[in-house]
Amino acid sequence: MRITVRINGDEHQADCWEGESLLFALREKLGFPGSKNACEQGECGSCSVLLDGALVCACLVLAAQADGHDVTTVEGLAEGETLHAVQQAFVDAGAVQCGFCTPGLVVATADLLQRNASPSDDEIREALSGNLCRCTGYAKIFDAVRLAAGKA
Amino acid sequence: MDVLTPRSLDEALQLKAEHPDAWPIQGGTDVMVALNFDRGRPATMLNLNEVQELRGWWRGDGSLRLGSGLTYAEIEHGELRTVLPALAEASRTVGSPQIRNRGTIGGNLATSSPAGDALPPLLIEDAVVECASVRGTREVPLGDFVTGVKRNALAADELITAVVVAPSGAAQTFMKIGPRNAMVIAVVSLAVSAGDELRASFGSASPKPVLVTAPRAEAAGFPAQVAGAATPIDDVRGTRAYRVHALEVLTRRALERVLA
Amino acid sequence: MTQTRARPLQIGRIGELVPRIDAPPKVKGEFAYASDLIVPGMLWGHTLRSPHAHANIRSVDISQALSMPGVHAVLTHDDVPGQKTFGLEFPDQPVLAIDRVLYYGEPVAIVAAEHPEQARRAAERIVVDYEPLAPVADMERATELEDLHPHKPTRGHGYREDDRPNVVRHMVIRHGDTEAAGDVSVEGVYDIGIQDQAFLGPESGLAVPDGEGGVDIHVATQWLHVDRAQVAPCLGLPLEQVRIHLAGVGGAFGGREDLSMQVHGALLALHTNRPVKIVYNREESFTGHVHRHPARIWCEHRATREGRLVNVRMRILLDGGAYASSSTAVASNAASFAVGPYETPNALIESTVVYSNNPPCGAMRGFGAVQTAFAAEAQMDKLAEALEIDPVELRLLNALKPGDVLPTGQVITGSLPIAETIRAAAALEPPPAEAFPRDPLRLPGGAGNTTRGEGVKRGVGFAVGFKNIAYSEGFDDFCAARVRLLADGSAEVHCAAAEVGQGVTGVILQVARTELGIEDVRLAPSQTATVGSAGSASASRMTWMAAGAVRDACRAVLEEQQRRPGEEIDLEQIYRHPRTTPLDPETGQITGERAHVAFAACAMKVVAEVDVELGLSRIVWIGAAQDVGKAINPQQVEGQIEGGTAQGLGLALMEEIQTRDGLITNASFTDYLIPTTLDMPPVESVLIEDPEPDAPYGVKGVGEPPTVVSTAAVAAALRAATGRALTRVPVKPDDICL
Incomplete structure (x- = not known):
């Protein structure tokens, strides 16, 4: 089947097998591999994208369900070479190791800060509780969120 | 495989009648895991995302009608928080924010897992499940709707359209035990209310939801009564003995909250 | 020696804050991980795996699978042109199962198709006739049951002779008078479950045929050349016709030392003359790499009334699972570091690793020292209690220092500031206990809202761990x-x-x-x-x-x-690095100057709150002091300490691959749980800089010591809060409240 999805502001089309997830379609068919395939069961948040503005796991969206909808991926955050404030904060805080969780965390953090410009530590922890990181122990990720929120 | 995307409830019911084997998919938080891990390959998927009638919630005469497409995030953050507090507390424990943005109350009912977090808080509020088909609509009390582990009374041509509940206004709470401090499937969960009587229902401790009640005067024996009503098993998430023990502790603590 | 807590702000060279070159592409989603690779004309590979832990294969029929739509190849062991087996150290593992399977998830056949769904459907049509056999599932009985590798792949490599069935390696370290008595003695038996590396990027790679019989393999791995050394013989190709390229790696932690899809991808690519991509899903990943060895450790610590260790006797049993991987080295490391960073004049350490039909185990961060640190540090606390000595004082009293002798007879010649590291960690002050009521997110049970303070007890634990840096025992490193x-x-x-x-x-x-x-x-x-x-x-x-x-x-x-x-x-x-030599197979003593080139340590203080009625825990705060040699990039060193600590915390509290008769019952991130943002406390770290004389710029590795110690330290905090013995990790709620 053919789906049409507005990704990071531009319309894209792809032919999909009907059982494909939005994540698979983004990564393998639509040219947006930034969202990561870590668990494909909604447990790790590495594939976090905004679907019509809501933070979701792309692995749990049927590609066909995104047909005609808006998706924002990690690739849509930077303005050319200028990193999004959250991305820059992740770089500066040393929040990136292997980086496989990073795209999902960057999207989830951008979503959090867009809703809550100065989150408390508890709010940061709860908002990011669906994004697993295996390398950092999260400390530098929290640093990055606080840095991006202008509270560091 | 085909994906059918109806734009109205009538169309959805028509398609479900024509394709009784179709897998309905709303939030996808259970269905997509089954697809991604090859646990099933339906001939037809019925995508309910575009059916506006299933979304949101409304007040009726003395009752609330929660659309089957109502998400946990909408329950957790909206006005329902004050009307159905245990359901809102339960919603906050479901998966991650990403899951709560997608997962729906209808999906939780349709999956009919013993661990379904929405079931205990709905059962203590005497929720009724609205099942619709081209043949008409019927209302099934939640206690009758779930018939066993991942089994329910939904007919092949039916869809869950709503959950109807008349909020009791009773003091209530929800608690859930997992092996870590977020993002867990319940090892055991519990909803308790104290209105005209004491009410409790638990998750992951019986094949289908059980409602336990007692007069308020019998609060002292209620924790043991609740634990005694459970019929849990040993599995990868926990042991039978622990679940029974934890239910008694949780019920005692819940009563301290709701009787305060 | 210096202690560092502030971060320098200069940019660029050694010892300075250096932004990672890979960070900008990673935050933008542009960094190409192995699973991100796409080339035109690419096929998808898929692996058919055994549903049994132990079975004979009577027949494999691929005819139906071959006729499925989109399918370009279906291969079995018959199609492996070269050597049929491989292995990181001993080639005891078939590329594709030959007449039998020895573990759940063992690869039996591989398929290449246009779309992954077509490959899956074709794999479903491969008919394998299994004859299930009783699995060797209990490591304590493995040496009495059917010998899974009767030809003894690890024999003849200088290890102690041991003809019992399923012994991968058995070793003994005899140091001093192994019968020496002390004034006091404490005993204990400790168990460690199977931990998974749980790296987030599943095993993935792309194999591209070069049109001249050779192949380029783009893969997430830890060692390109050893992959090539294993892959080329299986393909029947000279080394130069197999080129391994590092694709982006989504975490490793030891789990990418062994091969996963490399040979399979190359076989399919060469067979179809098309590029072939293989990406494991999360369930498959649990069978796609080796895990941390589960262990049972029997200990007896004898000491003087003043608290000096007199004799440490430990027996270590490790389950290596179906194939050898790096089990022989893990068993040796477990023995070498069993006593911990303490001097003892006498010791008797026995270490055995066995084959079984359980999931294969091999390298994981900490490499044998994690298991023994959990046991030995619990023993040190027990000893402190028996002697009524402060546990930190007891550790300081026995702390190793340069010039001391290890149980292997090796004299410590390089840097090893154990006492300084212990003192620095002990000096870290945790924040005061927070009053109730508070948000349930900051209570045991977290988001589950299970307590408002009822049943909550606080405990402080302390532990020290150390291990070797780099390869040991004569390996040409x-x-x-x-x-x-x-x-x-x-x-x-x-x-x-x-x-x-x-x-x-x-x-x-x-x-x-x-x-x-x-x-x-x-x-x-x-x-x-x-x-x-x-x-x-x-x-x-x-x-x-x-x-x-x-x-x-x-x-x-x-x-x-x-x-x-x-x-x-x-x-x-x-x-x-300076040369090492093997240990004597009979005595476990050094045969040259040293068996290990250098050591690094980490000491940790942990504050836990435990709901003792429900058995739920929340780690509140961790203070760590680590012996780092010289911090080349302090920010990254801290990141290693924080991340390494998290993995050890996971093992202490929640992480375990569960099996039933060899079958994994929780192969998912739904049921194999790793710490979330609500499980990891703040980690305050102090870097102890005492340059390693033999190392460039005085550096030491920093990745493993925090993992070695944190499991032990977290368990100690839980014991302090609960008063329970807690001799097994991960600690289950049942262990605390039933």
Whole structure:
């Protein structure tokens, strides 16, 4: 089947097998591999994208369900070479190791800060509780969120 | 495989009648895991995302009608928080924010897992499940709707359209035990209310939801009564003995909250 | 010796804050991980795996699968053109099962198709006739049951002779008078469950045929050249026709030392003459790599009334699962570091690793020392209690220092500031207990809202751990680096060191810029074709080894430049750390000056709150002091401490691969749980800088010590809060409240 999805502001089309997830379609068919395939069961948040503005796991969206909808991926955050404030904060805080969780965390953090410009530590922890990181122990990720929120 | 995307409830019911084997998919938080891990390959998927009638919630005469497409995030953050507090507390424990943005109350009912977090808080509020088909609509009390582990009374041509509940206004709470401090499937969960009587229902401790009640005067024996009503098993998430023990502790603590 | 807590703010060279070169592409989603690779005409590979832990295969019928739509190849062991088996150290594992399977998830056949769904459907049509057999599932009975490897793959490698069935390696360390008695004695038996590396990027790779019979494999791995050394013989190709390229690695932690899809992808690519991509899903990943060995450890610690260790007797049993992987080295490491960073005049350490039909185990961060640290540190606390000595004082009293002798007879000649590390961690002050009521997120049970303070008790635990840096026991441990100094004054560095997230690419650039005195240094992609082996990104060795090799190559290039000014210089150098020698197979004593080249330690204080009625825990705060040699990039070192601590915390509290008769019952991130943002406390870390004399710039590896100690330290805090013995990790709620 053919789906049409507005990704990071531009319309894209792809032919999909009907059982494909939005994540698979983004990564393998639509040219947006930034969202990561870590668990494909909604447990790790590495594939976090905004679907019509809501933070979701792309692995749990049927590609066909995104047909005609808006998706924002990690690739849509930077303005050319200028990193999004959250991305820059992740770089500066040393929040990136292997980086496989990073795209999902960057999207989830951008979503959090867009809703809550100065989150408390508890709010940061709860908002990011669906994004697993295996390398950092999260400390530098929290640093990055606080840095991006202008509270560091 | 085909994906059918109806734009109205009538169309959805028509398609479900024509394709009784179709897998309905709303939030996808259970269905997509089954697809991604090859646990099933339906001939037809019925995508309910575009059916506006299933979304949101409304007040009726003395009752609330929660659309089957109502998400946990909408329950957790909206006005329902004050009307159905245990359901809102339960919603906050479901998966991650990403899951709560997608997962729906209808999906939780349709999956009919013993661990379904929405079931205990709905059962203590005497929720009724609205099942619709081209043949008409019927209302099934939640206690009758779930018939066993991942089994329910939904007919092949039916869809869950709503959950109807008349909020009791009773003091209530929800608690859930997992092996870590977020993002867990319940090892055991519990909803308790104290209105005209004491009410409790638990998750992951019986094949289908059980409602336990007692007069308020019998609060002292209620924790043991609740634990005694459970019929849990040993599995990868926990042991039978622990679940029974934890239910008694949780019920005692819940009563301290709701009787305060 | 210095202690560092503030971060320097300069940019660029050794010891300074250096932003990672891979961070910008990673935050933008542009960094190409192995699973991100796509080339035109690519097929998808899929692996059919055994549903049994132990079975004979009567027949495999691929005819139906071959006729399925989109399918280009279905291969079995008959199609392996070269050597049919492989292995990191012993080639005991079939590329594809031959007549039998020895573990759940063992690869039986592989399929290549146009779409992954077509490959899955075809695999479903492969008919395998299994004859299920009783599994060897209990490691304590493995030496009495059916011998799974009767031809003894690990025999003849200088290990102690042991003819019992299923013994992979049995070793004994006898030190001093092994019967020596003390004034007091404490005993204990400790168990450790199977931990998974649970790296987030599942095993993935892309194999591209070169049209001339050779193949390029782009894969997430820890050691490019050892992959090539295993892959080429199986393909029946000379080494130079197999080129391994490092694709982006989504975490490793030891789990990518062994092969996963490399041979399979190459077989399919060469068979179809099309590029083939293989990506494991999360469930498959649990069977796609080796795990941390589960262990049972019997201990008896004897000491004087003053608290000096007199004799430490330990028996260690490790379950290696179906194939050898690096089990022999893990067993040896477990024995070598069993006593912990303490001096004891006498010791008797026995370590056995067995084959079974359980999931294969091998390398994971900490490599044997995690298991023994959990046991030995619990024993030290027990001893402190028996003697009524403060546990920190007891550790200081026995702390190893340079000049002391290890149970293997090795004299510590390099840096080992154990006492300083213990003191620094003990000096860290945790925040005061927070009053109730508070948000349930800051209580045991977290988001589950299970307590408002009822049942909550606080406990403080302390532990110390140490292990070796780099390879040991006579292994020829080296790293190559090649530096090109170009006529325009810029430089290009080639090194096959695997960037697995630890930041070695940054180290390489820092060293090159420091040594060459120029800023314009590029790092060439890691691959086998352009430079020699770097060894593995493991054993906390990569920073040390790569720094040594790049330093030497830079200096050689500068020297050559003196002779040939203005010309392009291109030189490769091989760095080796001081030589080690094997342990004596009968006594476990050194046969030369040393069996291990160097050591690093970490001490940790942990504050836990435990709901003792429900058995739920929340770790509140962790203070760590780590012996780091020299911090090349302090921010990254802290990141390693925090991340390494999290993995050990996971093992203490929640992480375990569960099995039933060898079958994994929780192969998902739904049921194999790793710590979330609500499980990890703040980690306050102090870096103890005591340069390692034998290492370039005085560096030590920093990745493993925090993992070695944190499981023990978290368990100690739980014991302090609950008063329970808690002799098994992960600690289950049942252990606390039933």
